[in-house]
Amino acid sequence: MNWSQSKELLVRLIPAEVEAYLRGTGWVLFDSRPGKVSYWERVEVDSGEEYTAVCVLDRSVRDYATRTAELLNLLGRIEQRTPDDIYRSVRDVGCDVTELQIERADARDGTIPLKDGARAFDGALRLYAAAAAAVKDRRPYFGKLLTGGASRFVSRNARLGQTKVGSYVITISTRVAQVQEELPFEVQVESEPFERQVMLRLASALSVAREAAIKNTAQAFFDGVAHGVSANLCDAVTGMAEGAPFTQLNVALHWSPIRPVERSVPRQLSFGPELVSNLREGSAHLRFQEPLSNFQLVGKVVRLERWPDEPSGTIGIDGFVDSETELVSVTLKEEEYSVATEAHGIGAPVVCIGELKRNVRGYVLLGAHSFGVIGNGMSKGVVAQRTKTEEPA
Incomplete structure (x- = not known):
């Protein structure tokens, strides 16, 4: 300058x-x-x-x-x-600042393709949202993440700074202290503002996720949940690394000097192509673990299965899960199964509510209830969505 x-x-x-x-x-x-x-x-x-x-x-x-x-x-x-x-x-002396450096062969001039850049910024947003959600609640998978406290944090507290040259660098700042404060250098954990708690959770979760990716076992990712590792966090990192020819994602965490952190808190983390690939697998493992309660499934019946003389049966509904069409297995009682059979015959969409869970074979809706045909006493404007009994604070 x-x-x-x-x-x-x-x-x-x-x-x-x-x-x-x-x-x-x-x-x-x-x-x-x-x-x-x-x-x-x-x-x-x-x-x-x-x-x-x-x-x-x-x-x-x-x-x-x-x-x-x-x-x-x-x-x-x-x-x-x-x-x-x-x-x-x-x-930015009162802020914690994160630099997300995306190294790739075609970014030496400090630019990347627009599509990949949009994906990288979306990944950064979801990374912070995953950390904010994990401050008060540890889950393998948060489902619809940008709600509640996580949404408020990324909307109000995390600020996007100017990009920097050095391949391609996204900077995000979070104010954790006012310059007028004369803080002691030993700040008690209980006194940490929510913004600093999010940053500490981000640092811990990324560090543990990296170690899990190095070990590359499902159990390592499951153990990381207690530290804030989630499928959402893994997806955020892999999202920033999408697009060829990616070589490495570097995360630099700069902590506000007027609210110091312990030396053991991570400051530099790197994720190469192999670790990113392993994080993608880890995300799949974590998604299997977390059922979503009160999930409203909307779709068409594409499969009917019932053993002779059995009152209940299992159907397959082609419905939306996280904006993607998935086949979901649902077990219904005799009367509801009959309704499903009729809906299948005329190609009518159906709706039901239950606990959505993923296993090695796909998705299953447990405890299904409120089954019905859309248009038969129901609004035709029903849209598949996830609702939870609790949202991240």
Whole structure:
């Protein structure tokens, strides 16, 4: 960044943000003139070298941009980072920031095909929604994910930043603290805001999902559910990796320095093609485990099975599951089976409610009830949808 051409950007930086960044990265305040200027010092542990920094606190003074640029350049030299990175870190000092870097051979100029880009952004949204849903509820599969607290979080709390060059990088920030807060460096878990809880769950779930993908066993994915791993999270990662020629997905987690996290919390994770493929298999394993209660199935009867002299029978309904047409097996009592037989004969759509579960053979609707033919005393506008007794908070 050429600071001489970025005076407007520098003036936008709030002095409280600059001071919060200094405090959070190990600088110590040793003198100040309230409302005018503050003086900071830092000693490098490895080299023993001492540094002094000056932070101007009045944005109306003529040389505010110049003095702030000098400070940011000093920080860049010490941290061995670019001016752009330092500027963003100071500006977002109260935020946790995630960088999702999609490496692929055709993205070296910082662009990717529009269709793949749309899929990547959708994957990023679903990744955050899966983490938000898993804060208070651990499930192998959340079904209709963008509802309740997960939907509110991705709509209001997670903010999309500017993309970065480096193959193709999606940045997402989540504010976890205000710069006016003077927080202790040891923050109790109970005091963490929901936004930070989501980020910690995201870090944990991605780390455990990666380990499960390395082991590549169904049990490893099942064990990961307790840490926030879900089919939705696995699908989100694989969705961002769709499209050839994908080489790697890198996840960088930058934690707000004014609300520090433990050193054990992940900061860098990578998923290559083999791990992505294994995550896809893991998603299938997890989907088998989670039944969906109060599932309303709408479709046409395409199969009838009943043993002689048996009052009940099993039908196959070609209906919608997650916007895809699937064959669902349903067991019905004698009277309902007769209605299903008539509906099959005339090709009429039917509706019923029960607990949807997937097994190795496909889908089955357990405890089916409220069976009927659409148009026979029912609205023809019924649409297949999932409803649950509980939504993620």
